[in-house]
Amino acid sequence: MKIYETKTAPNPRRVRMFLAEKGINVEYVQVDIQKGENLSAEMRAKNPLGKIPILELDDGTCIAETDAICTYFEALQPEPPLMGTTPVEKATISMWQRQVEFAFMMQIGMCFQHTTGYFKDRMTPVPEYGKEAGINATKYLNILERRLGVKEYIAGDTFSIADITALCAMDFARVVKIRMTDDHVNLARWYESVSNRASAKA
Amino acid sequence: MKIYETKTAPNPRRVRMFLAEKGINVEYVQVDIQKGENLSAEMRAKNPLGKIPILELDDGTCIAETDAICTYFEALQPEPPLMGTTPVEKATISMWQRQVEFAFMMQIGMCFQHTTGYFKDRMTPVPEYGKEAGINATKYLNILERRLGVKEYIAGDTFSIADITALCAMDFARVVKIRMTDDHVNLARWYESVSNRASAKA
Structure with missing residues (x-):
């Protein structure tokens, strides 16, 4: 799996911090949002809104939205819980x-x-x-x-x-x-x- | 438990529809948002942002935000799943x-x-x-x-x-x-x- 992101943007940092708390390592692919690389047809096929971060799974499934990406990893590896248990x-x-x-x-x-x-x-x-x-x-x-x-x-x-x-x-x-x-x-x-x-x- | 809402507003309808799909009945308390009843000190104690809907549990715990209220009921009664299982x-x-x-x-x-x-x-x-x-x-x-x-x-x-x-x-x-x-x-x-x-x- 890999995550398309822009290192300096605030939402990708949320994902990196969440994964660091879980101790999960993922490959990151940099996308230049200032140049509009996120708006290409290729990136819009991954996320129709043309925004990053995007998690791409090995089968090609793409999950956009910071909170949705965190939801995926919370379900995959509940410990330590960052979204609650009860x-x-x-x-x-x-x-x-x-x-x-x-x-x-x-x-x-x-x-x-x-x-x-x-x-x-x-x-x-x-x-x-x-x-x-x-x-x-x-x-x-x-x-x-x-x-x-x-x-x-x-x-x-x-x-x-x-x-x-x-x-x-x-x-x-x-x-x-x-x-x-x-x-x-x-x-x-x-x-x-x-x-x-x-x-x-x- | 009870839910503070405004019958004609779109977010409370989301909660009612979610609960209807689950077959869960809850008491509803109407709040007149046009008159600003949601902005009273009493309502802001339940939700600092002064918005509805708000779920109030029997112990006084308040959950605001439509999606958070739905998250509560999905965890409490997973069937039928409306927020996914895997x-x-x-x-x-x-x-x-x-x-x-x-x-x-x-x-x-x-x-x-x-x-x-x-x-x-x-x-x-x-x-x-x-x-x-x-x-x-x-x-x-x-x-x-x-x-x-x-x-x-x-x-x-x-x-x-x-x-x-x-x-x-x-x-x-x-x-x-x-x-x-x-x-x-x-x-x-x-x-x-x-x-x-x-x-x-x-």
Whole structure:
């Protein structure tokens, strides 16, 4: 199997970190998204949306979407669990994973795409919307701060896929100058802890 | 347990349809989102993002996010499986579920919110972005058309949560006048089939 990815992009980092936590090694194939290599007919045959990362299995089956790739490996090798084991754990982790994705990571991505025009060859940037998305992402830092005041990790007492998503989003947020402030003491404690995991360097 | 929802909104319909497929009955509590009842301190204590649906368990644990609620019930009662059983099935369904959500349902939602100003008391509508989101959603109909030309259902040969999401999105898309055209013959075949399931009336 192999994974098509772009080393510097935030979503591929989520997959690499997830696999590092599981101790799984996979071959990576680099795709230059700035040049639009991901939009070729060959890549669109693997993922109709023309996005990376994509996991390609030995029989040619392709799985796109970061969370779906992680779902595959969680089912294949449940230990250590990063998506929960009981129904309530699974649901709680899924809830935080999605909220961190939608209300934080995606808002950062929209802020980046719509204010910088990085992908203006393939989309119509609307800077006013990009600015709103940045405001939304900044507000979400306060929700994370409150949550991490009562729990060690985002989805509860153990490290999960939601922490991986939040860390990769926070590091990516620097490109649009969205950062913690001195008021985010719990978030800073958590950030220090998850950044120091070996998997964060994957 | 109970579910806080708004009967007319598209995400609660996804949960009701999922539970109808499983034959699970749950008490529903109506929340008026137009009046902003979902934004009260009481509701934000259940879900910091102030959105519905929310599943509240008997011990007070709250699970927000449609997909997380479905994840809970899939783990609690795996039959009939709507999120896959093998690693490849789980990953394939997760991929389509997410792509239908991000590239279709969410685009329809953004088109609705940003072009109509329905929630302008709680967000800043950017009509130009709403228009772009509508264009994105319309393009995705062609991806669904091609997929349903080779598979009976969106994620493969069996009905799954991705079909529920796509059906609820398509029906909601009428509010922003996004509809199939006569060229979408495979999509029309699928739409007729899933609309006629008993669960579609839930």
